[in-house]
Amino acid sequence: MDWTALNVSLQLGFWTVLLACPLGLALARLLAYRRFPGRRIVEATLAMPLVLPPTVIGYYLLATFGRDAAPGRLWESLTGHPLAFTFEGLVAASIIANIPFAIQPVQRAFEAIPREVREAAACSGMTPWTAFWRIDLPLAWPGIVTALVFVFAHTLGEFGVVLMVGGNIPGATQTLSIAIYDRVQAFDDAAAGQMALFLLAFSFLAIAAILTLSERIGRRHG
Amino acid sequence: MDDIATRAAARIGEDTALNARMRQAQPIPLNITLHCAAGELLALVGPSGSGKSTILRAIAGLVRPHEGRIACAGAVWLDTDRGVHLPPHRRPVGIVFQSYALFPHMTALENVASALPPGTEGRSERMHEATRLLARVHLEGLEARRPSELSGGQQQRVALARALARRPAILLLDEPFSAVDEATRKRLQSELLSLRRDLSIPILLVTHSLEEASLLGDRLCLVHRGRGLQTGAPADVIGRPRTAQVARLVGHTNLFEGQIESVGAAGRPTILRWAGHRLEVAHRPDHAAHPPGARIRWLIPPDRILLHQRVRPSRGEKENPVEAEIESLLAIGALVRVTLRVAGEANPLALHLPAHVVERNSLRVADRIGVSLLARAIHLMPA
Numbered sequence: 001m002d003w004t005a006l007n008v009s010l011q012l013g014f015w016t017v018l019l020a021c022p023l024g025l026a027l028a029r030l031l032a033y034r035r036f037p038g039r040r041i042v043e044a045t046l047a048m049p050l051v052l053p054p055t056v057i058g059y060y061l062l063a064t065f066g067r068d069a070a071p072g073r074l075w076e077s078l079t080g081h082p083l084a085f086t087f088e089g090l091v092a093a094s095i096i097a098n099i100p101f102a103i104q105p106v107q108r109a110f111e112a113i114p115r116e117v118r119e120a121a122a123c124s125g126m127t128p129w130t131a132f133w134r135i136d137l138p139l140a141w142p143g144i145v146t147a148l149v150f151v152f153a154h155t156l157g158e159f160g161v162v163l164m165v166g167g168n169i170p171g172a173t174q175t176l177s178i179a180i181y182d183r184v185q186a187f188d189d190a191a192a193g194q195m196a197l198f199l200l201a202f203s204f205l206a207i208a209a210i211l212t213l214s215e216r217i218g219r220r221h222g
Numbered sequence: 223m224d225d226i227a228t229r230a231a232a233r234i235g236e237d238t239a240l241n242a243r244m245r246q247a248q249p250i251p252l253n254i255t256l257h258c259a260a261g262e263l264l265a266l267v268g269p270s271g272s273g274k275s276t277i278l279r280a281i282a283g284l285v286r287p288h289e290g291r292i293a294c295a296g297a298v299w300l301d302t303d304r305g306v307h308l309p310p311h312r313r314p315v316g317i318v319f320q321s322y323a324l325f326p327h328m329t330a331l332e333n334v335a336s337a338l339p340p341g342t343e344g345r346s347e348r349m350h351e352a353t354r355l356l357a358r359v360h361l362e363g364l365e366a367r368r369p370s371e372l373s374g375g376q377q378q379r380v381a382l383a384r385a386l387a388r389r390p391a392i393l394l395l396d397e398p399f400s401a402v403d404e405a406t407r408k409r410l411q412s413e414l415l416s417l418r419r420d421l422s423i424p425i426l427l428v429t430h431s432l433e434e435a436s437l438l439g440d441r442l443c444l445v446h447r448g449r450g451l452q453t454g455a456p457a458d459v460i461g462r463p464r465t466a467q468v469a470r471l472v473g474h475t476n477l478f479e480g481q482i483e484s485v486g487a488a489g490r491p492t493i494l495r496w497a498g499h500r501l502e503v504a505h506r507p508d509h510a511a512h513p514p515g516a517r518i519r520w521l522i523p524p525d526r527i528l529l530h531q532r533v534r535p536s537r538g539e540k541e542n543p544v545e546a547e548i549e550s551l552l553a554i555g556a557l558v559r560v561t562l563r564v565a566g567e568a569n570p571l572a573l574h575l576p577a578h579v580v581e582r583n584s585l586r587v588a589d590r591i592g593v594s595l596l597a598r599a600i601h602l603m604p605a
Contacts, residue, residue: 116323119284122310123317124337125388138327
């Protein structure tokens with residue numbers, strides 16, 4: 001087992017969940033409740049990472065993060081080091097690649113709340129902020145948990161984007177899924193098998209957890 | 223605190239009524255002015271899609287009419303001229319939705335407690351108050367149930383208790399009885415009638431049922447395509463519709479055209495020409511609106527037409543006698559709806575007779591009979 005790679009993977013998962021999920025929640029709520037011109041276009045753009053090959057996302061992000069592009073230059077002038085082939089760059093790429101997973105389950109959950117229930121909250125004297133905490137969030141909770149687990153699990157398994165943007169630097173950008181590829185290339189099948197089994201077990205547990213949790217919450221809400 | 227203070231001040235004062243005026247062309251046309259006094263129940267009646275629910279939602283602040291002014295309990299909630307539009311949570315309204323819209327993740331008690339005004343201090347105080355409100359709608363013992371564990375009627379009661387929990391300045395009821403069975407509806411309706419005796423706030427009820435509106439409403443407002451066609455006591459709107467359109471919407475079928483021959487005065491009837499007949503119409507002051515020679519519409523309720531008994535003629539037969547041929551006989555419960563073909567009139571004239579009268583006079587299709595149109599039951603409307 002490559003503990004360094006596992007550590008990079010877990011850190012990447014942690015930061016991606018921490019940053020992508022609140023962003024996804026805000027965007028999901030906006031897309032679920034607001035009707036504005038160009039909403040479909042925004043929705044389609046945010047869903048693009050679902051259908052694009054990861055190497056294509058990775059390629060464009062690499063181009064954006066580089067010294068020749070404005071975002072890359074801005075980051076370097078602010079922090080003093082480049083964005084491409086660093087852990088920070090990896091987190092930024094991971095957030096972008098995972099945004100559909102952070103949005104879609106939450107958006108579906110918000111959309112499933114009947115309009116009259118939200119209106120009843122307002123007519124019961126709740127401010128939009130109170131209604132969000134007391135009505136929207138508890139009712140959308142299964143969707144939010146699904147998004148959290150999906151984003152974390154998907155980050156652990158991401159390969160193409162990570163390789164393109166982060167390269168393969170042990171201790172900085174080499175994640176577990178890349179370490180597996182690395183081991184196979186080096187004919188170290190035993191180590192690759194170990195790590196693959198770990199990811200397999202983790203993914204299985206994640207899906208089982210989502211199913212159990214959403215069933216339990218579904219029962220509670222009836 | 224300011225809100226509560228102004229509301230209390232308004233309560234003490236006289237201006238606890240609702241005064242609303244709203245107008246828009248899109249997306250749902252509205253053009254209506256409403257007044258509902260404190261303690262009064264005003265029923266908005268109309269077919270589905272007439273805009274009556276939108277009117278209620280506009281008062282609650284859930285939709286914003288393009289133009290209008292809504293004032294209630296001494297406060298202005300909407301004034302498009304001055305750019306005032308209070309959001310729903312700042313308008314003290316209690317609303318019961320057609321779907322009840324209870325919070326599915328909360329118990330009945332929590333649903334009610336969630337709407338208590340911020341002044342209610344402490345958890346035990348809030349729970350005590352919510353329990354009291356649930357008892358008021360006869361739900362003792364069901365406090366811990368979630369909405370999914372309650373029947374439709376029980377859910378409606380929780381919704382009503384939640385609406386009252388806010389100590390609203392107005393109660394808005396959007397088709398609250400449409401999703402329950404007949405027996406439950408009757409019970410909930412009589413409970414509302416007894417509950418409202420203690421409520422000194424305006425109550426607005428939206429319903430598509432004229433019967434329900436007449437049963438529960440002090441006044442009703444007939445809404446059609448977002449317009450208030452006629453407002454008044456239920457008996458007046460139904461018995462004395464202002465136009466033929468209102469007459470049709472409240473279910474009148476004996477609607478005919480005629481011409482005024484002469485306008486009556488006290489003790490002298492107005493004379494109406496119709497299909498070769500000269501009908502006497504008991505004079506009313508509003509007949510002055512129809513000058514002699516004017517073409518008008520008139521109606522007569524089917525239960526205000528008398529059959530000339532074949533076996534035992536009587537003196538009443540002199541009152542507006544009309545000869546006609548029976549077109550159809552249709553039994554509706556203990557009554558028979560008899561439609562008549564009158565020479566010179568394209569539309570049938572209907573009357574309701576008890577089944578035993580039809581039998582005793584052995585009425586059959588194509589028989590010629592005589593009827594009297596009661597002079598006091600004929601109602602005139604502009605053409």
